[in-house]
Amino acid sequence: MWRGLIVLCLAAILLGGCTRAPVIDTRYSSQNHDSRVQYVILHYTSSDFDRALQHLTVGQVSSHYLIDTQPTIYRLVDEDRRAWHAGESSWQGRTWLNGSSIGIEIVHPGYTDGPAGRYWHPWSEAQIDVLIPLLKDILRRHGLGPEHVLGHSDVAPQRKVDPGPLFPWQRLAEAGVAVWPEAERVADNLRRLEGQTPPMAWFEEGLQQLGFSLQGAADQVVVSRNVLAAFQMRFRPSRFDGQPDVESAAILAALVPDLLNSALLCKSAENPSMPRSGAQWPHCTPDQPAW
Numbered sequence: 001m002w003r004g005l006i007v008l009c010l011a012a013i014l015l016g017g018c019t020r021a022p023v024i025d026t027r028y029s030s031q032n033h034d035s036r037v038q039y040v041i042l043h044y045t046s047s048d049f050d051r052a053l054q055h056l057t058v059g060q061v062s063s064h065y066l067i068d069t070q071p072t073i074y075r076l077v078d079e080d081r082r083a084w085h086a087g088e089s090s091w092q093g094r095t096w097l098n099g100s101s102i103g104i105e106i107v108h109p110g111y112t113d114g115p116a117g118r119y120w121h122p123w124s125e126a127q128i129d130v131l132i133p134l135l136k137d138i139l140r141r142h143g144l145g146p147e148h149v150l151g152h153s154d155v156a157p158q159r160k161v162d163p164g165p166l167f168p169w170q171r172l173a174e175a176g177v178a179v180w181p182e183a184e185r186v187a188d189n190l191r192r193l194e195g196q197t198p199p200m201a202w203f204e205e206g207l208q209q210l211g212f213s214l215q216g217a218a219d220q221v222v223v224s225r226n227v228l229a230a231f232q233m234r235f236r237p238s239r240f241d242g243q244p245d246v247e248s249a250a251i252l253a254a255l256v257p258d259l260l261n262s263a264l265l266c267k268s269a270e271n272p273s274m275p276r277s278g279a280q281w282p283h284c285t286p287d288q289p290a291w
Contacts, residue, residue: 202264
């Protein structure tokens with residue numbers, strides 16, 4: 001009896017080991033598909049290369065690419081695999097972006113806090129020189145536009161500040177791998193705003209249209225100001241305190257079409273004063289006063 005059981009077990013093992021993979025016919029294919037990669041997210045390491053490499057290869061986080069100071073580009077994770085770099089994140093309604101993004105870590109100290117305040121370290125031209133062609137290649141292969149290149153602070157504004165206010169976003173935009181507001185449009189918006197700062201609700205509307213999430217565990221006022229600060233850090237890095245101001249409004253309106261036509265600009269309870277010219281905004285009705 002035992003001999004029979006042993007024979008049956010051995011036969012089952014042999015049959016299991018010899019099981020073939022199913023035959024798949026690949027003669028047909030669909031044209032209805034695109035890349036799973038929707039974003040490229042830029043980070044700084046806040047450390048030197050050795051520490052960053054250790055952290056990204058044997059720690060609890062990872063990235064697809066690491067750019068050293070020399071600079072050398074290291075690929076740590078294949079692009080068809082999910083790297084753990086974005087964490088809790090959101091953009092344009094998508095959440096937890098590790099599964100839909102490529103992460104690029106750049107060796108950079110970030111900032112240093114001292115008696116005189118926070119010092120943001122400048123960026124290496126050599127690193128940016130290799131980053132730009134890498135971004136061009138990634139965007140081309142995945143069919144993405146420059147608006148899909150983001151900073152960690154864009155997708156996680158409640159907890160992250162990298163790549164920081166000194167990161168050369170405008171240079172990336174000039175190379176076609178990031179977005180930047182047109183100077184003429186910003187100037188025109190400043191003229192239209194006539195020195196008046198829109199209400200915070202208007203900023204919230206525009207920031208959400210741009211892609212930012214206004215979700216957070218903190219008080220909504222704090223959440224909104226953190227998001228506005230992240231926006232300012234990227235597009236108006238000379239001041240990023242999260243306070244609404246007319247220059248930030250002009251820049252935001254240059255990036256979000258028709259934002260100056262928002263009905264929020266007509267809410268007289270939040271905007272009791274008229275423009276200095278006394279003219280109504282084109283979109284406002286007589287029973288819905290302009291500023």
